[in-house]
Amino acid sequence: MKKTGQPTINDVARLAGVSKKTVSRVINQSPLLNGETRDRVQAVIAEIGYIPNPQARALALRRNFLIALIHDNPNAQMVLGVQQGLLEVLRDTEFELLVHPVDRGAPDMTDEVRRFLERQRPYGVMLLPPISENDALAALCDQIGCRYVRMGSAPFDEAEHMVSSNDREAVRGAVEHLLSAGHRRICMIAGPHGFRSAHERQQGYEEAIEVAGIGVQRTWIAQGDYTFESGMRAAERLLDLSPRPTAIFASNDEMAAGALHVARQRGLEVPDDLSIIGFDDTSIASHLWPPLTTVRWPIATMARAAALKLVGDDDGGEEDGEDDLFVSTLIRRASVAKPAA
Amino acid sequence: MKKTGQPTINDVARLAGVSKKTVSRVINQSPLLNGETRDRVQAVIAEIGYIPNPQARALALRRNFLIALIHDNPNAQMVLGVQQGLLEVLRDTEFELLVHPVDRGAPDMTDEVRRFLERQRPYGVMLLPPISENDALAALCDQIGCRYVRMGSAPFDEAEHMVSSNDREAVRGAVEHLLSAGHRRICMIAGPHGFRSAHERQQGYEEAIEVAGIGVQRTWIAQGDYTFESGMRAAERLLDLSPRPTAIFASNDEMAAGALHVARQRGLEVPDDLSIIGFDDTSIASHLWPPLTTVRWPIATMARAAALKLVGDDDGGEEDGEDDLFVSTLIRRASVAKPAA
């Protein structure tokens, strides 16, 4: 208890009349311990307000009590939603959240992540899409020996390493909603190439279009990169089509907002002249005018589940498997109507 | 180089034929060092890819190489903007970013932060508004012995601990813009009580109104809490006024978006029936329809400056002082027009 003023394990040991190892056992909840001595030690701990030093533990265990959020995500709302979900779970634990963005375009991205993991040795790692789809990164975590959970639009790893949603079905449902409103010329603003989420969502769109007996038209699909601006550009191409589409499904809310913006610029009324559906249900969706019909992606819920897998006592297995698949549902607001006759 | 596979300072010392202390001096850039031996050590370091173990350093130095972002901020865009600015600077350093939200409503908030600081012992702390205005927290950082920088809407600490903007003047400019467009009945949606930013911005509004020879009317000011929904509620009260205001200045973009939403619901045209100005220039501002005239708050720039203060070599002083005050400027878009005759 000298310089820093913080009580150490030695103080506890001395005051409780035991060795530091015994105190260590109490802290780490070792099973082989006399109940009485444990109580005595815990009493001392509570009395002097002893808190184990994380740095010392990290050195001895070669493992930090940190959860790392590694991502390269273009969507601000999503990153924040994930952070909130994670932090909700971490709040009452000994873990803290480390945020580590990466550049998926960089050729040495994997090496950079390796250096990061070797240096920080986090207890667990949360991988966000799109880099969550990178198997090399998952292998890296395994190799370093830290837990990891990947977040994705479809399950592509074992249950203990995965929280995923059913994007394909959700999009199919959204497009069917458009179909049943009477739309036929339904275009899509797809996500960027190489994103699993983009692929799944496009599949859902194409399935619905096929089932409806409408052939999938290449020209009806414009690609964006999940940003507002790319949504604008894609919408411009789509609205130049003749005949004009009566509805657009966008792979995320940002791009849907861009499409809405372009429609406005062109004097089109939404939803009367053009119906729009987005994906994510980030806050922008309900703040837009008209409020955007969209697919709710349970981001924070998924992040909470991921955090539980990361810091949970159970080493995987158990009765997970049920709640690993999170269903996205259609939120009907005001951006969809019957097509103009 | 045993179990973990990572080379240690001992490996470097052995291979370079020097003591660990010499290696340590090289790492910490000790000035008193023979150039030749330094080069030799550095060659070995580069060759075997040695990286100092942060956990061991943290234990020995009683200080972690982490920058902590402590906040309780309702504005998602702002939090993310700050993170981006911080991370840009931290990217090429040995520092990592720890995100630690707190609950400013909790009675034991200060204690919680103290425990956090005592446990993690971060190298530096970034305090966001509104809790950046809490002097007790700043004192805490000092006491623990870690650097801190407070972000605020006006300078309320020494330069080395502060990055601030000129909210009051900026708002005065925004309101003058409305005035010069011919508006007289200009209402305000203020920020929550107890926020320095809310206070500064309201002062700016009131000054401009006074100077214009219009008395400040209490009923013209509705309070929100920086959220979209509170902006809606405030706008409803304001638009119920008779005669109706021709312009509204909102203390942030979120609330401005809420006001725009309400105007739409009531069938009012913006800007023809109602002009609106926001504050922040978060992405929502340009994505709205019509694009929102707003005051640009240089969040990321301020965060970068803060990060530099936190990890910079210079211990304050020097030629700072100039770039600590960040000017907010009016971004003119399409939500302002002359009032209807």
Add this chain to the structure above:
DNA sequence: TTGTATGCGTTATCAT
């Protein structure tokens, strides 16, 4: 300018 001994606070090993 460089090396030696010791400390940082915890966990692991191997006794007892």
Add this chain to the structure above:
DNA sequence: ATGATAACGCATACAA
């Protein structure tokens, strides 16, 4: 069930 002693990897005090 508990304890003495040695890691863990680096930094500091003090010598040389």
